[in-house]
Amino acid sequence: xxxxxxxxxxxxxxxxxxxxxxxxxxxxxxxxxxxxxxxxxxxxxxxxxxxxxxxxxxxxxxxxxxxxxxxxxxxxxxxx
Numbered sequence: 001x002x003x004x005x006x007x008x009x010x011x012x013x014x015x016x017x018x019x020x021x022x023x024x025x026x027x028x029x030x031x032x033x034x035x036x037x038x039x040x041x042x043x044x045x046x047x048x049x050x051x052x053x054x055x056x057x058x059x060x061x062x063x064x065x066x067x068x069x070x071x072x073x074x075x076x077x078x079x080x
Contacts, residue, residue: 047071 019034031044043053048067052059057067072079 011023020030020032022030026046028051029044029046031042033042035043047063048059048071049069051057051067055067055070057063057070059067071077
């Protein structure tokens with residue numbers, strides 16, 4: 001666990017094997033095999049979880065809607 005109690009991202013440097021896997025379906029999501037949550041579990045989840053970590057934006061409340069809008073723009077999704 002990181003001293004700050006935050007999620008741990010993989011260490012920098014070259015790795016022989018891939019550390020992150022995106023599964024075939026959105027329901028399966030993704031997993032980082034070198035990342036851990038504060039409780040020690042592997043880090044993973046859905047596209048919103050991944051985007052919130054990459055963009056350092058919470059994926060709850062008002063900021064979730066901002067995150068979703070940013071993803072919609074990135075992937076060319078229009079919501080009516």
